[in-house]
Amino acid sequence: MFEALEKINQRPEPFQFYTASDLWTDxxxxxxxxxxxxxxxxxxxxxxxxxxxxxxxxxxxxxxxxxxxxxxxxxxxxxxxxxxxxxxxxxxxxxxxxxxxxxxxxxxxxxxxxxxxxxxxxxxxxxxxxxxxxxxxxxxxxxxxxxxxxxxxxxxxxxxxxxxxxxxxxxYSLSAFEKRKETATVEANQLDGFWSPDRYYGFVNTFKYEREKVVLDKYTIVEAQRTRTIYNWLQYxxxxxxxxxxxxxxxxxxxxxxxxxxxxxxxxxxxxxxxxxxxxx
Structure with a gap:
């Protein structure tokens, strides 16, 4: 369990992963x-x-x-x-x-x-x-x-x-970038069931990359039978x-x-x- 939580909270390199298909084709x-x-x-x-x-x-x-x-x-x-x-x-x-x-x-x-x-x-x-x-x-x-x-x-x-x-x-502008904050949250059926019709836990880690002016919203969706991660990168x-x-x-x-x-x-x-x-x- 500890290793799984460590992985959920791990900060990747900017644009290290590309998961657009997981959002738009699911x-x-x-x-x-x-x-x-x-x-x-x-x-x-x-x-x-x-x-x-x-x-x-x-x-x-x-x-x-x-x-x-x-x-x-x-x-x-x-x-x-x-x-x-x-x-x-x-x-x-x-x-x-x-x-x-x-x-x-x-x-x-x-x-x-x-x-x-x-x-x-x-x-x-x-x-x-x-x-x-x-x-x-x-x-x-x-x-x-x-x-x-x-x-x-x-x-x-x-x-x-x-x-x-x-x-x-x-x-998105640098003005918007300045308003973003690093956060880490977990919620049952996060976003009112957006990610799955079945029960799940949604972990959301927001990382800011000051030098690159990039923000990552990292969604880790934990269901009974699978765990998946969606990387929503935003360049400002x-x-x-x-x-x-x-x-x-x-x-x-x-x-x-x-x-x-x-x-x-x-x-x-x-x-x-x-x-x-x-x-x-």
Missing amino acids: DHTSKQMLSFHLNAAIDVSSRNAAFIDRSVNWIADRFNVDAGIDIVDFGCGPGLYAQRLARRGANVTGIDFSIRSIEYAQNAAARERFNIRYLNQNYLEFATERRFDLVLMIMCDFCALSPMQRKGLLNKFHEILNPGGQVLLDV FAPEALEREFLDAGFFVEGFYSDVAGTPYDPQSEEFATVARKEEN
Whole structure:
């Protein structure tokens, strides 16, 4: 028992483990995540519906979204952005890890008779001959990736964009990083049964890595028949650090905002968004 507790409370190296598939492809947890996506009043898996409407209105104006524009949404979930953009005439491709979210999105698109192309796969492995005018990556997904994964993804964005194509993504700020604290808790059926339909104990260890500006929420789920660990990594950014990653991938940053709805940039905001453009040859 002591050794098990020692392992639960052990601090790994930053981004040492990658367990995204355990969260998004598990039958039970993917069902919980989809229910959060579809709750229009909360900001959990997706933003609330009112914010998404405001965000799509701004995206449509900022990027001149109209018939014929080609957009790809990395981490599209159940298609909340994709459908709204398709309604404006955009050709949309959505990519997501969760088959449950993709199936919901496909059914919703069929009901609306939208020709949206949805792909169920890890977007880190996405490859295509198609070229796009705009890449979206919303809900701070970029922060969950290691430096090497981010580098590979930005290179992928550069490859699949048309000359002059743009990227819109959001990240957590250093202001948010400063508010995070190291904690260790245990609770029966932690998060109201989110992790399993059966009884379990959920251990949550939050580790801060000051030099790297990274936070890990490490979830250890102990059930009667198994124990599993989910690593939720979050990279926090200064605007200069995010811009440097884009510059290294062949982009130039056009501007920063406090969110993906175009709110003017505030250094105290806990999140911020950036628009970057692929340099034209």
